Amino acid sequence: MDDTICCASKRIDALNIDYGGFVMEINENALKVLERRYLAKNLSGEVIETPEDMVKRVAKHVAQADRFYDEKANIAKTEKEFYNVIDKLEFLPNSPTLMNAGRDLGQLSACFVLPVEDSMEGIFDAIKNAALIHKSGGGTGFSFSRLRHKGSTVKSTGGVASGPISFMKVFNSATEAVKQGGTRRGANMGILRIDHPDIMNFISCKEDTAEITNFNISVGMTEEFMNSVEKEEDYELVDPHTKEVKGKLNAKEVFDYIVDMAWNNGEPGIIFLDRLNNDNPTPGLGEIESTNPCGEQPLLPYESCNLGSINLVKMLKEENGKYQVDYDKLGSVVDTAVHFLDNVIDVNKYPLKQIEDMTKSTRKIGLGVMGFADMLFYLGLKYDSDEGVDFGHKLMKFIDERAMEKSIELAQKRGVFPAFKDSIYKDKGIKVRNATRTTIAPTGTISIIAGVSSGVEPLFAISYVRNVMDNDKLLEVHGYFEELTRQRGIYSKELMENIAKEGSIAHIDGIPEDIKNIFVTSHDILPEWHIKMQASFQEHVDNAVSKTVNFKKEATREDVMETYMLAYKLGCKGVTIYRDGSRENQVLSTTSKEEKVVTSDERINKKIKPRTRPEMTTGITEKVRIGCGNLYITVNHDENDVCEVFTNLGRAGGCPSQSEATSRLISIALRAGIDIKYIIEQLKGIRCHSTLRQKANNKDIKVLSCPDAIGKALERAVNTKVEIEDTAVTDIIREVEEEVQIPHGNGCSSCDAEDCDEIVEDVSICPECGNKVEHEGGCMICRSCGYSKCG
Known part of the structure; x- marks a missing residue:
């Protein structure tokens, strides 16, 4: 038995708690995830509640909302109903509700959208507000489309705008500084409209996977743009501040660039903005600009939404040896879940007053499903078939x-939601409590707790090997597949190990064709069937469907392009893709990966490549008098050493292009590892006749030329090692840390590991437990320990 489980049992006995015979039917791995991330702990970090205690805590807290509407409400009856559906794993709310309900933090929502206004005050307010949300366990979505483009004039200061991407990097740095209360890492969605002048830079802003690591990004498509793509016409780029046309691009070329970037590393995804707003239930309150980090929840600025999912495996019944959907039970669970989620809105502790006001005005909830792929197995339906797609459509129609x-x-x-007068329901004569009701979320860790497949995704693997204590390997096999193979007399450990190695049963001998036909996995399914299934659910979902289309490594750019176009034509609201092996440090692979050995000859002949410029640097700027006027020299450091130089000439004129070219070459040389003393040696002493001529009559000129001035500035930077922090960023982070009381020395903000003191970017395995990681909804999830990371 796993040591974690032994320890859990000892703690339960020591507390003398009646565990009720493990009423909550969870496996050992689920208990480990609960203990690590959900169950209450004392100040020493010891678990002090059982899963059953957690369910009681959540049910009791959420049931209290009934009294807000009826003083004589039977709270005990409601609490029992809530307790039963959660304890039986028939329904689970989103993680913040399980973690925080009935506890001091009390923040129960998973997803938020914040506005980013086109001002320094608005931008840094958004950063601060996002930090508060991350600290409470939520994820944030932003549209950066209101920000003026890079190089545009800022009239209030006479300066030049740095553009949306530069501010995304500041948001990213702030997120890195904030740990979500030791439970989850901060996650963001960044969206930019396709007609923003900086769209090309946005599309490629995550080409380097070490950049903007706390964001998923999506391009906000419009119907006009997609029509231009099909016609291969140009479309206009519009200044968001002045509404002036700033240029044109060929729509097909831009679309191909998006496809190319997504093929390379899975980003950006695409969001169809016009479709989000066509289904906006409260257009009178404003326009939808963004979604939560996984893309399934379009929200107005300052809105939040609490999610929950029905475990479809628990909605089956067996009659005459065959499984079928128990629609009576499913209907009853839907009723209880909607009641529960509506109550959450009232007992929630919101991180901001604006969020509380907006959320309570629309009362949006997001009820979804998990275990859909498992349900298809039991019903004998193939995921990638018309029958499977039609069944998904029928099922979601019933739930909706x-x-x-x-x-x-x-x-x-x-009563109706307060913003009813601004809604589409006013003219339809439908009095409804919640502006939206259904969402398909990726489910992540709650599907691990339930022991089922995630959301409406196909199963990633029938069998896989999981690392456990002391480097032991534990073979995990899908429960129903194991049951069937035992019944058919073909089960063996060797067969299961072979399946784990292959990742699929499609080409394994000895398995009957009828079983092969049903038990398909993600990579067995052609991309078009992923999209068809997503579209079938989307037709009966108020909000959106979180879905990742997984491609094999051999997939082409044309395959990705066709998938994006199919998603558009079939009515999806957005789509995310991931091509196996497309990111450096493979995220999840079903086959072993051999480490490439670089020989000494290869190392000698390998061309030097400058290290990537970091998102933030620190440095100094000094003014130097030269023959042409004032030269301003900025020398910046990163964590390694001096990494770049910038120069700017004053109004007197001179040759700015020459000094800029010199600065760029110096910066590349520094980041390529050239020793700075050799650079200084080459620069110092270079003479310029203009400077020398002026120097004779001007005692303020103490240099021989622009290069000489740069060389001396570099020398001073090295000798004094002056480090001046970027106060615009660090001040806001310090303010956020004080306000949200960010814990220090208790785990890594990147991976939540208790012992980690650095960011873990090798994502081929889970940084916490060493097991493989899956992609879903633009994020990665470890099914062994519950670790998750978006971006």
């Missing part, structure tokens, strides 16, 4: 309609 019926019933008892 039942959720609407329950929301109407709640409206009769509690």
Whole structure:
């Protein structure tokens, strides 16, 4: 038995808690995830509640909202209903609700969208507010489309705008500084409209996977743009501040560039903005600009949404040896889940007053599903088939309609959502409690707790090997697949190990064709079927469907392009893709990867490549008098040493292009590892006749030329090692740290590991437990320990 489980049992006994015979039917891995991330701990970090205690805590807290509407409400009855569906794993709310309900933090929502205004005050307010949300366990979405483009004039200061991407890097740095209360790492969604003048830079801003690591990014597509793509026409770029046309680009070329970047490393994703707003239930309150980090929840600025998912495996019944959907039970669970999620809105502790006001005005909830792929196995339906797609459509139609019926019933008892007068329902004559009701989220760790597949994603692997204590390997096999193979007399450990090695049963001998036909995995399924399934659910989902289309490594750019176009044509609201092995340091592979050995000859002949410029640097700027006037020299450091030089000539004129070219070459040389003393040696002493002529009559001139001035500035920087921090960023981070009380020395902000003191970027394995990691909804998730990371 795993040591973690032994320890858990000892703690339970020591506390003398009646565990009720492990009423919550969870496996050992689920218990490990709960203990690590969900169950309450004392100041020493010891777990002090059981999974059953957690369920009681959540059910009791959320049930209290009934009294807000009826003083005589039977709270005990509601609490029991909530307890039963969660304890039986029939329904699970999003992680913040399980973690925080009935505890001091009390923040229960998973997803938020914040506005980013086109001013320094607005930008840094958004950074501060995001930090508060991350600290409370939520994820944030932003549209950077309001920010003026790089190089545009800032009239209030006479300066030049640095553009959306530069500020995204500041948001990213602030997120890196904030740890989500020791439970989850900060996650962001960054969106830019396709007609923003900086769109090309945005598309490629994550080409280097070490950049902007705390963001998923998506391009906000418009119908006009997509029409131009199909016609291969130009489209206009518009200044968001002045609304003036700033240029044109060929739509097909831009679309191909998006495809190329996504093929390379999975980003950017695409979001169809016009479709989000066509389904905006409260257009009177404003336009939808962004979504939560995984893309399934379009929200207005300052809105939040709490999510929950129904475990579809628990909605099956067996009759005459065959499984079928128990629609009566499913309907009952939908009713309880809608009631639960509506209550969460009232008992929630919101991180900002603006968020509380906006959330309570629309009362959006997001009820979804998990275990869909498992349900198809039990029903004998193939995921990549018309029958599978039609079934998904029928199933979600039932859930969506039942959720609407329950929301109407709640409206009769509690009233419509306050922003009803600004909604599409006012003219339809439908009195509804919640502006939206259904969402398909990726489910991440809650599907690990439930022991089922994630969201509506196909299963990644039938069998895989998981690392456990002392480097032991534990073979994990899908429960129903194991049951069937035992019944058919073909089960063996050797077969399961072979499946784990191959990652699929499609080409393994000895497995009957009818089983092969049903138990398909992600890479067995052609991309078009991923999109068809997503579209079938989207038709009956108020919000959106989080879905990642997984491609094999051999997939072409044309395959990605066709998938994006199919998603557009079939009515999806967005799509994310991931090509296996496309990122440096493979994120998840079903086959072993051999380490490449570089010989000494290869190392000698290898061309030197400058290290990537970091997102933030620190440095000094000094003014030097030269023959042409004033030369301003900026010398910046990164964590290694001096990494770059910038120069700027004053108004007197001179030759700015020459000094800029010199600065660029110096910067490249520094980041390529050239010893700075050799650079200084080459620069110092270079003479310029203009400077020498002026120097004779001007005692303020103490240099021989621009290069000489740069060389001396570098020398002073090395000798004095002056480090002046960027106060615009560090001040806001310090302010955020004080306000949200960010813990220090208790884990890495990157990976939540208790012992880690540095960022772990090797994502081929989970940084916490060493097991493989899956992609879903633009994020990665470890099914062994619950570790997750977006961006």
